[in-house]
Amino acid sequence: MIEEKTGNAAGLNAAAPRIRTGLAISRSLLCVGVCLLPIVASAASSAGCPVKAPPLSLPEQSDESTLVADQATVANQIATATGNVRLERNGQTMEAPYVRYNRQTTDAQAKGGVKYYRPGLYLTADTANVNTRNRTGQFDKTHYSVIGSGARGKAATIVSPGDNQYELTDADYSTCPGPTKAWLLSAKHIELNRNTGRGIARDATMRIYGVPVLYTPYINFPLDNQRHTGFLAPTIGVSSKSGFELSAPYYFNISPNFDATLVPRVLAKRGFQLGVQGRYLFEHNRGELDGQYLPHDRKYGADRGLVHFEHQGELNPYVGVQAQYNYVTDKNYFNDLSNDLSHTSTANLERSLQLTAADASGGVRFTLLAQDFQSLYNNFNGLGGLYDNKPYKRLPQARLEMLTPTAPFQAGLDAEFTDFQRNNSVTGYRSDLRPRLLWGVDRGGWYANSEAAYRVTHYQLQNLDQIPTDAFIRPNKSVINREIPSFTAGGGLRFSRTLKNGWIQTLEPRMQYLFVGYQNQSNIPIFDSGVPDLHYDRLFADNRFTGLDRIGDANQVTVGLTSRLISPGSGRTVAKLDLGRVTGFRNLRVTVPNSGETGYGSRGSDYVAGVTLAPTSTLSGRATVQYDPHHNRINRAIATATLGSRSGYQLNLGYRFYRDFRPARNVFYTGNGSGNFRRNIQTNLIPGKFENLSQTVLGVRAPISDRFDFVGRWNYSLEKSRNVETLAGIEYSPSCCYAARVAWRHYVARRDGSQASAILFQFVFRGLGQFGNNVRSFVDSDVFSNDTTGRSSHTFDTMRSP
Numbered sequence: 001m002i003e004e005k006t007g008n009a010a011g012l013n014a015a016a017p018r019i020r021t022g023l024a025i026s027r028s029l030l031c032v033g034v035c036l037l038p039i040v041a042s043a044a045s046s047a048g049c050p051v052k053a054p055p056l057s058l059p060e061q062s063d064e065s066t067l068v069a070d071q072a073t074v075a076n077q078i079a080t081a082t083g084n085v086r087l088e089r090n091g092q093t094m095e096a097p098y099v100r101y102n103r104q105t106t107d108a109q110a111k112g113g114v115k116y117y118r119p120g121l122y123l124t125a126d127t128a129n130v131n132t133r134n135r136t137g138q139f140d141k142t143h144y145s146v147i148g149s150g151a152r153g154k155a156a157t158i159v160s161p162g163d164n165q166y167e168l169t170d171a172d173y174s175t176c177p178g179p180t181k182a183w184l185l186s187a188k189h190i191e192l193n194r195n196t197g198r199g200i201a202r203d204a205t206m207r208i209y210g211v212p213v214l215y216t217p218y219i220n221f222p223l224d225n226q227r228h229t230g231f232l233a234p235t236i237g238v239s240s241k242s243g244f245e246l247s248a249p250y251y252f253n254i255s256p257n258f259d260a261t262l263v264p265r266v267l268a269k270r271g272f273q274l275g276v277q278g279r280y281l282f283e284h285n286r287g288e289l290d291g292q293y294l295p296h297d298r299k300y301g302a303d304r305g306l307v308h309f310e311h312q313g314e315l316n317p318y319v320g321v322q323a324q325y326n327y328v329t330d331k332n333y334f335n336d337l338s339n340d341l342s343h344t345s346t347a348n349l350e351r352s353l354q355l356t357a358a359d360a361s362g363g364v365r366f367t368l369l370a371q372d373f374q375s376l377y378n379n380f381n382g383l384g385g386l387y388d389n390k391p392y393k394r395l396p397q398a399r400l401e402m403l404t405p406t407a408p409f410q411a412g413l414d415a416e417f418t419d420f421q422r423n424n425s426v427t428g429y430r431s432d433l434r435p436r437l438l439w440g441v442d443r444g445g446w447y448a449n450s451e452a453a454y455r456v457t458h459y460q461l462q463n464l465d466q467i468p469t470d471a472f473i474r475p476n477k478s479v480i481n482r483e484i485p486s487f488t489a490g491g492g493l494r495f496s497r498t499l500k501n502g503w504i505q506t507l508e509p510r511m512q513y514l515f516v517g518y519q520n521q522s523n524i525p526i527f528d529s530g531v532p533d534l535h536y537d538r539l540f541a542d543n544r545f546t547g548l549d550r551i552g553d554a555n556q557v558t559v560g561l562t563s564r565l566i567s568p569g570s571g572r573t574v575a576k577l578d579l580g581r582v583t584g585f586r587n588l589r590v591t592v593p594n595s596g597e598t599g600y601g602s603r604g605s606d607y608v609a610g611v612t613l614a615p616t617s618t619l620s621g622r623a624t625v626q627y628d629p630h631h632n633r634i635n636r637a638i639a640t641a642t643l644g645s646r647s648g649y650q651l652n653l654g655y656r657f658y659r660d661f662r663p664a665r666n667v668f669y670t671g672n673g674s675g676n677f678r679r680n681i682q683t684n685l686i687p688g689k690f691e692n693l694s695q696t697v698l699g700v701r702a703p704i705s706d707r708f709d710f711v712g713r714w715n716y717s718l719e720k721s722r723n724v725e726t727l728a729g730i731e732y733s734p735s736c737c738y739a740a741r742v743a744w745r746h747y748v749a750r751r752d753g754s755q756a757s758a759i760l761f762q763f764v765f766r767g768l769g770q771f772g773n774n775v776r777s778f779v780d781s782d783v784f785s786n787d788t789t790g791r792s793s794h795t796f797d798t799m800r801s802p
Helices: 333-337 675-679 775-783
Strands: 002-004 066-069 071-075 078-089 092-102 107-118 121-131 136-146 151-162 165-173 183-193 198-208 211-222 235-239 243-247 250-255 258-267 271-281 285-297 302-316 319-328 348-358 364-375 393-403 409-421 427-442 446-462 479-493 495-498 504-516 554-566 573-584 607-616 619-628 633-644 650-669 681-703 708-717 722-735 738-748 755-765 769-772
Touching: 066 071, 066 092, 078 107, 092 121, 285 333, 302 333, 319 364
Parallel strands: 002 066
Antiparallel strands: 066 078, 071 078, 078 092, 092 107, 107 121, 121 136, 136 151, 151 165, 165 183, 183 198, 198 211, 235 243, 235 755, 243 258, 250 258, 258 271, 271 285, 285 302, 302 319, 319 348, 348 364, 364 393, 393 409, 409 427, 427 446, 446 479, 479 504, 495 504, 504 554, 554 573, 573 607, 607 619, 619 633, 633 650, 650 681, 681 708, 708 722, 722 738, 738 755, 755 769
């Protein structure tokens, strides 16, 4: 339809297919060099600065064309319009002083200053030639804006060969507003393809505030969130161990459930390292394979490498499988090539395969495990468990668990067979059988339960002649049998009351009696037993040790009390108190040698108290104390407090004291001082001597201004009077289109307490890509993590003991 503002009108229709389009926010990833298609979805991204809303409005999708003008004429299917001309068709709007439109071909020629708007794209041009049916065309002397991603720029010409495809010549590309761009990509040729989600620039120059800083014949950058093949953001850093470091990961999007990443890495002091990661994902199985290889480390003097594999899944609905394999070429691999505390403190690398079968009701479970370790430290003390640097292999371990579904009486059976192997050590088979009878009832306001069991254990030991003369345990016979009865009975009450202000207070007393028969076990080797941390729930365990090599004798009563304060509005627990203790009726006789403070004395345990407070959404704290009444001393103490929120200011304070944290050691070097021998560190335990852990931690995040954010952590050892780790980082965001981040880290890197430093750097072009590793992600996941899953007495959040 043609409408003249004078009121004269003539009909004009042309059919065209309906097309739906849309533009997603781009990812912060970058391709430089040769890339296949686009890039991967693993790095953080954000759009650039928002563009102004176009002065035009989009019409509805329609096969009809509408032409509105001050004046218009129609001849031979061609309409010529002048003045304020507006053409609408197929979800597109174009305005210009002059438009010539062919209703048969749907070609439109416009000049004199063109405005063109379609979903996701707005541009102005001197002239334009557009086919409204195919949504193709050419625009000359243009300024354009990509709605959603914030991309904008100018080009001598823009050609659209197909829907959602644009070819720009002599063009600029940026996500920064204003005449002076913080960053600008200038190129002879730029291709934007929203179908593939990628942009490609050829013969391109990167400018920072107008200053050329990088030239590349080819660069590939993202337009959306799709996974694509291409380079990820390079990592840039400097450390005292390896010098300047640069890596440029390349991602392969093989299929929806397969991908791979190739990581070339240059270490100035060491050489060139190549890493690879492959991942797969199926409906019931997933896994990952990683490898690294550094030929002839110049600083270490040898080839170095790493292999890691893990798999988790199921063979059928009743059988699950877990597998992992880890290997490094030398014991100093993580110390030298990682600046992550969780890796530099690694002592053993696990290799295992586990099959688990269970029936539909869950009453029967069978587990078969084969487990081995690569021990990075050759010395070991023969204890096993917590302080052993060289755990035993399980080749294999078979475990059967059965429990009848009857109630309130149940019958159960726990059976286990394990073959323990280790070089130059006593080895052997262990068979354990534990039938049991259970009774339990829960009536809401009260509950009660009991269990009677009889444990029969058989050891068949080998290699007794290989026991070191200074070993803590020296078996004198190859066959050992152990029979231990046990009985437990307990119960508790649940009270609650509503206070005058509507708050709810609970009171939950709990009591348990435990009897475990005594048998001398001092000649049984320690294959897998240890001493766990003592906490409130642990007071009610049926064994004060972990593993099966030590079954603690007991004739005791445990009394505990829990009280909660619950908000009536949110149902949130704002305060919780736990208090409990074990009282024994006879002296405890079963021990683990050289285990230090266990939390148990001759007639019971320490008092254990825990407090958790969360009075507001921005203030929380927790504290636990383990008090020894016999020696009038505190054996364990933990206190943490958090003020603020993750999105703004946040202050973390923490303290931990742990008596007899680990056996005392002598640390010294071996070797001739050259090549890789210079790196050998030997540690020997000092029998009967232990080290205490006493550390503080301070973490802070502070938005200093609209442009600056600061993060930091200070971890200090009061026992050693030295820093364990110091980290400081700052982010500078002067614009919505780019940010710069830098962090400095100084931390304990080796067993002898020596420290290393690292500088992490990142420069982010929002809407284009980023240079450097992700400082913010590193800080967030490490400094302010509240997850305590899997942590032992060796760690306190990120705290380590030098």
